[in-house]
Amino acid sequence: MTKRISLTQYLVEQQREHGHIPAQLRLLIEVVARACKRIAIAVNKGELGEVLGTAGSENVQGEVQKKLDIISNEVLIEANEWGGHLAAMASEEMDSIHVVPNRYPQGEYMLLFDPLDGSSNIDVNVSIGTIFSVLRKVNNQRGVSEEDFLQPGKQQAAAGYCVYGPQTTLVLTVGDGVAMFTLDRETGSWVLTSENVQIPADTKEFAINMSNMRHWAPPVKRYIDECLAGKEGPRGKDFNMRWVASMVADVHRILTRGGIFMYPWDQRDPDKPGKLRLMYEANPMAFLVEQAGGIATNGHQRIMELQPGKLHERVSVVLGSKNEVQRVTDYHLQDAAR
Ligand SMILES: O=P(O)(O)OC[C@H]1O[C@](O)(COP(=O)(O)O)[C@@H](O)[C@@H]1O
Numbered sequence: 001m002t003k004r005i006s007l008t009q010y011l012v013e014q015q016r017e018h019g020h021i022p023a024q025l026r027l028l029i030e031v032v033a034r035a036c037k038r039i040a041i042a043v044n045k046g047e048l049g050e051v052l053g054t055a056g057s058e059n060v061q062g063e064v065q066k067k068l069d070i071i072s073n074e075v076l077i078e079a080n081e082w083g084g085h086l087a088a089m090a091s092e093e094m095d096s097i098h099v100v101p102n103r104y105p106q107g108e109y110m111l112l113f114d115p116l117d118g119s120s121n122i123d124v125n126v127s128i129g130t131i132f133s134v135l136r137k138v139n140n141q142r143g144v145s146e147e148d149f150l151q152p153g154k155q156q157a158a159a160g161y162c163v164y165g166p167q168t169t170l171v172l173t174v175g176d177g178v179a180m181f182t183l184d185r186e187t188g189s190w191v192l193t194s195e196n197v198q199i200p201a202d203t204k205e206f207a208i209n210m211s212n213m214r215h216w217a218p219p220v221k222r223y224i225d226e227c228l229a230g231k232e233g234p235r236g237k238d239f240n241m242r243w244v245a246s247m248v249a250d251v252h253r254i255l256t257r258g259g260i261f262m263y264p265w266d267q268r269d270p271d272k273p274g275k276l277r278l279m280y281e282a283n284p285m286a287f288l289v290e291q292a293g294g295i296a297t298n299g300h301q302r303i304m305e306l307q308p309g310k311l312h313e314r315v316s317v318v319l320g321s322k323n324e325v326q327r328v329t330d331y332h333l334q335d336a337a338r
């Protein structure tokens with residue numbers, strides 16, 4: 001029988017071999033993984049658990065909250081606030097930061113999450129997920145403010161996501177490659193199923209919401225037009241398209257077999273940089289993608305270099321297979337230089 005490596009074992013071994021996972025960070029990751037397990041159970045119950053449908057409220061970005069958005073947010077907060085590894089948390093579903101209450105010890109990390117990604121897919125039984133990003137609290141004083149969170153993505157200590165699909169898979173980086181763990185429901189443990197994940201540099205598969213085509217900027221239009229032209233066009237090959245509408249599922253496919261994912265700026269709302277959120281969607285995914293040999297830009301700059309101005313900042317996203325993302329970025333830079 002092949003030896004099964006659990007998440008705990010993986011983290012302890014990483015610490016022993018490379019020494020870059022402090023105990024607090026390891027505990028934090030394990031608590032997040034445990035919370036994801038609870039969310040997976042709720043997702044799985046669906047109608048039987050009365051977790052489907054809307055909650056009748058809106059989040060800070062004016063989006064209607066689903067019951068599972070709120071449940072997942074609560075599960076993550078409850079699991080993480082007492083452990084002593086965190087100073088504060090921030091979430092897509094909360095207007096401002098949640099500071100660890102005084103009755104619990106304050107840790108040195110800060111956790112950001114999109115508790116339930118792909119909300120429009122909950123009720124139709126399509127893959128959804130949880131995305132998380134871990135930052136260090138850089139100021140040593142007691143207390144923590146929203147400003148402490150406003151760090152560029154390159155300062156992330158860890159990042160990952162859990163995809164609730166046909167399998168429940170936790171994907172993680174602590175800055176030393178990407179590892180995937182599959183939940184074994186019978187034993188309740190996360191088992192290492194892929195290590196040193198690598199995204200192929202080239203691809204024939206793109207992911208973008210094509211219904212927005214008429215609103216795109218010229219460089220995005222040019223790139224997709226060239227893909228659509230197939231073998232007869234300038235790219236000389238046929239492309240395939242996939243769009244799950246859960247970033248977690250689209251990124252998971254790209255980490256598994258390559259591809260390019262785009263949610264670009266568009267003309268409908270010129271002052272809005274993009275749809276996706278920088279700090280708890282784009283940054284953690286960019287960290288994973290870069291750790292797997294891919295790249296992630298906003299069309300002009302590396303996503304992880306961007307200095308956030310606010311917690312719920314939005315950003316344009318192009319990520320995945322290196323050569324394709326570089327091409328889209330070059331098209332943007334050429335367009336800007338005109
Ligand atoms: O419905 P659209 O415009 O295609 O947008 C899909 C995108 O929106 C998101 O669902 C946003 O995430 P939330 O469900 O967390 O708001 C992404 O996961 C996905 O890539």
Ligand SMILES: [Mg+2]
Nearest residue numbers: 114117118281
């Ligand atoms: Mg999301």
Ligand SMILES: [Mg+2]
Nearest residue numbers: 092114116117
């Ligand atoms: Mg969400």
